[in-house]
Amino acid sequence: MDTIYLLIVLAPLFGAIIAGLFGRQIGRAGAHSVTILGVAISFILSVVVFWAHVFGDAGVYNETVYTWMVSDGIQFEVGFLVDNLTALMMLVVTFVSLMVHIYTIGYMQDDPGYQRFFAYISLFTFSMLMLVMANNFMQLFFGWEAVGLVSYLLIGFWYKRPTAIYANMKAFIVNRVGDFGFLIGIAALVFYTGSLNYADVFAEGQSMSEATITIWPGWTFGLLDLALIFLFIGAMGKSAQVPLHVWLPDSMEGPTPISALIHAATMVTAGIFMVARMSPLYEFSVPALSMILIIGAITAFFMGLIGLVQNDIKRVVAYSTLSQLGYMTVALGASAYAAGLFHLMTHAFFKALLFLAAGSVIIAMHHLQDMRAMGGLRRHMPITYATALIGSLALIGFPFFSGFFSKDAIIEAVGYSEIPGATFAYWLVLAGVFVTALYTFRMFFLVFHGEERYDQAHKYMPDHGDDHDDEHGDDHHHGPLQPKESPWVVTVPLILLAIPSVVAGYFIGPMLFGDFFADSLFVLPEQDVLATKGETYTGVIGFVLHGLMLPAFWLAMAGLGTAWYLYMKRPELPGVIAERLKLGVRILEDKYGFDRFNDWFFAGGTVRLGRALWRYGDALIIDGLLVNGTARSVGWISARIRHMQSGFLYHYAFVMIIGLLVLMFAFVI
Amino acid sequence: MFADWPILSLLIWLPILGGFLVLAAGRDAPHVARRLGLAVAVATFVASLPLWFAFERGTAEMQFQELASWIPAFNVNYHLGVDGISMPLILLTTLITVIVIIAAWESVKDRIAYYMSAMLVMEGLMIGMFAAMDAVLFYVFFEAMLIPMFLVIGIWGGPRRVYATIKFFLYTFLGSVFMLVALIWMYIQSGSFLIQDFHALQIGMTAQILIFLAFFMAFAVKIPMFPVHTWLPDAHVEAPTGGSVILAAIMLKIGGYGFLRFSLPITPDASAVLDTLMIVLSLIAIVYIGLVALIQSDMKKLIAYSSIAHMGFVTLGFFLAFYIYSNTGDWEGASLGIAGGMVQMISHGFISAAMFLAVGVLYDRLHSRQISDYGGVVNTMPWFAAFFVLFAMANTGLPGTSGFVGEFMVILAAFKADFWIAFLAATTLILAAGYTLWLVKRVIFGAVANDNVAGLSDMNRREFFLMGVLAFFTLLLGVWPAPLLDVMNATIDHLVAHIAQSKL
Numbered sequence A: 001m002d003t004i005y006l007l008i009v010l011a012p013l014f015g016a017i018i019a020g021l022f023g024r025q026i027g028r029a030g031a032h033s034v035t036i037l038g039v040a041i042s043f044i045l046s047v048v049v050f051w052a053h054v055f056g057d058a059g060v061y062n063e064t065v066y067t068w069m070v071s072d073g074i075q076f077e078v079g080f081l082v083d084n085l086t087a088l089m090m091l092v093v094t095f096v097s098l099m100v101h102i103y104t105i106g107y108m109q110d111d112p113g114y115q116r117f118f119a120y121i122s123l124f125t126f127s128m129l130m131l132v133m134a135n136n137f138m139q140l141f142f143g144w145e146a147v148g149l150v151s152y153l154l155i156g157f158w159y160k161r162p163t164a165i166y167a168n169m170k171a172f173i174v175n176r177v178g179d180f181g182f183l184i185g186i187a188a189l190v191f192y193t194g195s196l197n198y199a200d201v202f203a204e205g206q207s208m209s210e211a212t213i214t215i216w217p218g219w220t221f222g223l224l225d226l227a228l229i230f231l232f233i234g235a236m237g238k239s240a241q242v243p244l245h246v247w248l249p250d251s252m253e254g255p256t257p258i259s260a261l262i263h264a265a266t267m268v269t270a271g272i273f274m275v276a277r278m279s280p281l282y283e284f285s286v287p288a289l290s291m292i293l294i295i296g297a298i299t300a301f302f303m304g305l306i307g308l309v310q311n312d313i314k315r316v317v318a319y320s321t322l323s324q325l326g327y328m329t330v331a332l333g334a335s336a337y338a339a340g341l342f343h344l345m346t347h348a349f350f351k352a353l354l355f356l357a358a359g360s361v362i363i364a365m366h367h368l369q370d371m372r373a374m375g376g377l378r379r380h381m382p383i384t385y386a387t388a389l390i391g392s393l394a395l396i397g398f399p400f401f402s403g404f405f406s407k408d409a410i411i412e413a414v415g416y417s418e419i420p421g422a423t424f425a426y427w428l429v430l431a432g433v434f435v436t437a438l439y440t441f442r443m444f445f446l447v448f449h450g451e452e453r454y455d456q457a458h459k460y461m462p463d464h465g466d467d468h469d470d471e472h473g474d475d476h477h478h479g480p481l482q483p484k485e486s487p488w489v490v491t492v493p494l495i496l497l498a499i500p501s502v503v504a505g506y507f508i509g510p511m512l513f514g515d516f517f518a519d520s521l522f523v524l525p526e527q528d529v530l531a532t533k534g535e536t537y538t539g540v541i542g543f544v545l546h547g548l549m550l551p552a553f554w555l556a557m558a559g560l561g562t563a564w565y566l567y568m569k570r571p572e573l574p575g576v577i578a579e580r581l582k583l584g585v586r587i588l589e590d591k592y593g594f595d596r597f598n599d600w601f602f603a604g605g606t607v608r609l610g611r612a613l614w615r616y617g618d619a620l621i622i623d624g625l626l627v628n629g630t631a632r633s634v635g636w637i638s639a640r641i642r643h644m645q646s647g648f649l650y651h652y653a654f655v656m657i658i659g660l661l662v663l664m665f666a667f668v669i
Numbered sequence B: 001m002f003a004d005w006p007i008l009s010l011l012i013w014l015p016i017l018g019g020f021l022v023l024a025a026g027r028d029a030p031h032v033a034r035r036l037g038l039a040v041a042v043a044t045f046v047a048s049l050p051l052w053f054a055f056e057r058g059t060a061e062m063q064f065q066e067l068a069s070w071i072p073a074f075n076v077n078y079h080l081g082v083d084g085i086s087m088p089l090i091l092l093t094t095l096i097t098v099i100v101i102i103a104a105w106e107s108v109k110d111r112i113a114y115y116m117s118a119m120l121v122m123e124g125l126m127i128g129m130f131a132a133m134d135a136v137l138f139y140v141f142f143e144a145m146l147i148p149m150f151l152v153i154g155i156w157g158g159p160r161r162v163y164a165t166i167k168f169f170l171y172t173f174l175g176s177v178f179m180l181v182a183l184i185w186m187y188i189q190s191g192s193f194l195i196q197d198f199h200a201l202q203i204g205m206t207a208q209i210l211i212f213l214a215f216f217m218a219f220a221v222k223i224p225m226f227p228v229h230t231w232l233p234d235a236h237v238e239a240p241t242g243g244s245v246i247l248a249a250i251m252l253k254i255g256g257y258g259f260l261r262f263s264l265p266i267t268p269d270a271s272a273v274l275d276t277l278m279i280v281l282s283l284i285a286i287v288y289i290g291l292v293a294l295i296q297s298d299m300k301k302l303i304a305y306s307s308i309a310h311m312g313f314v315t316l317g318f319f320l321a322f323y324i325y326s327n328t329g330d331w332e333g334a335s336l337g338i339a340g341g342m343v344q345m346i347s348h349g350f351i352s353a354a355m356f357l358a359v360g361v362l363y364d365r366l367h368s369r370q371i372s373d374y375g376g377v378v379n380t381m382p383w384f385a386a387f388f389v390l391f392a393m394a395n396t397g398l399p400g401t402s403g404f405v406g407e408f409m410v411i412l413a414a415f416k417a418d419f420w421i422a423f424l425a426a427t428t429l430i431l432a433a434g435y436t437l438w439l440v441k442r443v444i445f446g447a448v449a450n451d452n453v454a455g456l457s458d459m460n461r462r463e464f465f466l467m468g469v470l471a472f473f474t475l476l477l478g479v480w481p482a483p484l485l486d487v488m489n490a491t492i493d494h495l496v497a498h499i500a501q502s503k504l
Helices: A002-021 A023-054 A084-107 A114-133 A137-155 A162-193 A198-203 A223-238 A247-253 A256-265 A267-277 A286-307 A313-333 A337-364 A382-396 A402-416 A422-448 A454-460 A465-472 A488-513 A529-534 A540-547 A551-569 A573-580 A582-589 A591-642 A649-668 B007-026 B030-054 B086-107 B112-131 B135-144 B146-156 B161-190 B195-200 B205-222 B231-238 B241-266 B268-294 B299-328 B334-366 B382-395 B402-417 B419-426 B428-443 B461-479 B482-499
Strands: A061-071 A074-082 A212-216 A219-222 B063-071 B076-082
Touching: A002 A023, A002 A061, A002 A084, A002 A114, A023 A084, A023 A114, A061 B334, A061 B482, A074 A084, A074 A114, A074 A137, A084 A114, A084 A256, A084 A267, A084 A337, A084 A488, A114 A137, A114 A256, A114 A267, A137 A162, A137 A223, A137 A247, A137 A256, A137 A267, A137 B402, A162 A198, A162 A223, A162 A247, A162 B402, A162 B419, A162 B428, A212 A223, A212 B419, A219 A223, A223 A267, A223 A286, A247 A256, A247 A313, A256 A267, A256 A313, A256 A337, A267 A313, A267 A337, A286 A313, A286 A422, A286 A591, A313 A337, A313 A402, A313 A422, A337 A382, A337 A402, A337 A488, A382 A402, A382 A422, A382 A488, A382 A551, A402 A422, A402 A488, A402 A529, A402 A540, A402 A551, A422 A551, A488 A529, A488 A540, A551 A573, A573 A582, A582 A591, A591 B268, B007 B030, B007 B063, B007 B076, B007 B086, B007 B112, B030 B086, B030 B112, B063 B135, B076 B086, B076 B112, B076 B135, B086 B112, B086 B241, B086 B334, B086 B461, B086 B482, B112 B135, B112 B146, B112 B241, B135 B146, B135 B161, B135 B195, B146 B161, B146 B241, B161 B195, B161 B205, B161 B231, B195 B241, B205 B241, B205 B268, B231 B241, B231 B299, B241 B268, B241 B299, B241 B334, B241 B482, B268 B299, B268 B419, B268 B428, B268 B482, B299 B334, B299 B402, B299 B419, B299 B428, B299 B482, B334 B382, B334 B402, B334 B461, B334 B482, B382 B402, B382 B428, B382 B461, B402 B419, B402 B461, B419 B428
Parallel strands: none
Antiparallel strands: A061 A074, A212 A219, B063 B076
């Protein structure tokens, strides 16, 4: 099996290197062929691995590939841990990645950076696979930062746009705040266990929960609580949880395929995956779980609200992603790791689908993203319309669509949970269902239904249009806009993603209530909310019928109905409501002021502090008073002495050495 | 087979004599000077390879020893040898010198023979310093090495080179005088100038503290530590590209080397008493200097400040040992910190060399180091931009590059000492990303900022080769640091065992 895992990881890396270094030589077709081949190999082998693990009798694979280094008795290794959880993640990552690779052929066809783009997304696939397949914390951290690097490169892909290169720097630095916590968390675990390997660390989970650390006189923490909270700060960065969520909406500056791949389906779920992977540790820390629960619930509800006032189609989907990541996080906090992972999987499919559908719309609209200039697209783009409808229904949790199963499971699990904060979280995620349905179908109706508003396109063109022109050579300034369906390289991935967006939910039985994750996840019996739920589980149909009687379903229907009423039936009404609720709208449009505060306090404050330290510390005190004061006196003396000397610097230095030797001589005698 | 050969002498004298030969033969023939200089540098590099391959791993003994009497009256010997700490630094020196010689090929137009000669002589002297087992020999090389550096900054430097040179001179001279006094005192005590005899010396606490401070003056300036760091940005700004590369990649390491060779083993008890001071200064270097780096408008100054912040990890890693012992009652983690500091030094040798070369590449074209004169360089220099982003990421400590390894080790070790030390040290993840990526954003990305940038030509083959070599080592050390650790582990474990014994 060793070879197969290595191949899965290295095939995309190979493609990335070829396309990146020899892009000019192999040309566009060469670049997309070699990278798609690499990812396709990964995908097919991932299917084989998944089959072997889930349906075959392949046991948990946990082996070292090579020893990275040994220091102080600690083994730093690179190795793979493959169990059902890993196999599932590998499947999701390679499948979505393959779809995005194919889609990119159509989406980026006019872009001069075509080869570079393929190199990046293949490199991303490699990094993400290293992350999910790691069997130790160092490799996890490698993958963790490597996906951040590729995200940085891809958000700033159109490097001429000022907004893009601001957004990518912001994304990297905010992620680094999370990584800072992540590293401290790892250090805390290594401090106690002396090992970086999952197996060694997990074995000590329970005993570590009894250890304490005094970080301030009289202020003692559980060591495990501390470690896990810091690890979760890392997850907050990568999985964009409040308050480290601020980078994700801006990341929409990147090309749409990567919004689907990185900022919806895979990278942003790394934090969810990480916490689930660490369930043998998190189970022993109620404070950490409680924090996860509350942060997740806040993200789920309040980020969804912002989605209501966004006009950029990608930003709506982005805020929706934030909100859905919040749902996954809530599930983790309630110890329903399997439900979180299940939602991760269904969300990966339907959110990638929605992003790619949005991208298809954006192509048709000649890179216009503002929904106020769209409308009625269902007549022009039937395939995009149908697949987007499937994605939207999955997102709001419509019965028999995948999101219904995963979201219901989360909400019920939170309802059963007794972790502090569970009640608070329960009400927020429940209310979030209404919000989700409202923003989703607001977007859906504005884009695909209603009157065609293409004549207003010029009003809503992004102000970086000029740069954009250079890259795409498109012609949106000339003639009336006539949207048409996208080419097959775009629509085929949409169709292929629409299938799992429906059927993925039907695996709820084995994944949540069966033994699918038995080897991967660990849940304490008294915290096992999914087991409680599982007692009444009778099958898919039974789950749906039960769900129809729950408030979540009716809230979703209410949201859908409200969207229909406001945007189809009475389109003049939203403006009136916005006028009435001016303050609320302004707060939402201001995104609760996070960006303004961060710019002023963190970015601005750091620069002000640096300037003050430099001016008063380095320049005034050290150089001005201490150094140059001395230098002036010495300079005065040397100016006198210089007359006696030859003027060559090295003479001085040699005289100095000789003088020192004489001095030494005298001293010793 | 190489163990008995006088490789170390060869490595010292080949470049020194070669340097004079370059001067003699190439004074009026720049082509000869360049080719001869390169030949000598490459020959020295090749001659240094046996050190790596024939080095016996798993022992802390000094290897490749050479012994000859020099000044018998004072028991001063020409005594050379290397262990796992000095050997990698010598290899770094021989590699970087080749890079510097090639980098000067076209960019140094004035008195090229002198320049090549100064670089080669400096190489020999630096190797001599790393290889010296005798304190007087060490001291002679330690001081003599500065002469070619003064010349390089003084002759080929920028407009304020005189100020920078004097500052550099004053700092380093003041520091080393005290060290000399300490060395002589220990000679009187032990009757020998052999550094290992100093290690075995039993010294009282007061004397240890004085000796520690004397060494501290010498090495803290070199590495440099806050608050004696301000000479470095000035020296870098005025130095020509090659001078900056040598300064950052090798000369700073002499301070770190000195701490390991002298301060820790000779004065372990004083180190234990003063370790809080050292750790606080190291953390100031990481946090304060990181903030100061953020607002620099001169690229070289920014990278110079970044160097100081990175060296903070070196001194932090070295002086964690006693803190770890007092916190956990165990020395486990001490050698992780020291090894982390060592790895950080080697890694910084590659990354800072590449960063200063990159600034040199831009400077050769536009004759400006101001960040505001650039913008959108990626449009006209895509290959350069790719390398720049790679090294910038290495500078931020991205895993997979060498910059990660040392910082990771030191942070892991720091947690064993104290939560807050690890916490403050780890802020480098944010600060380094801040100043480095902001630099990248302003210089590399964006639309073409002005006509000068529009007229830039991408790297030529020579520049590409230099960047490629450094990129190779940066990635190799990031992906597989085991070989380097295998070389150092025995020496570092021995050092930790040694400092665990009180000398009182």
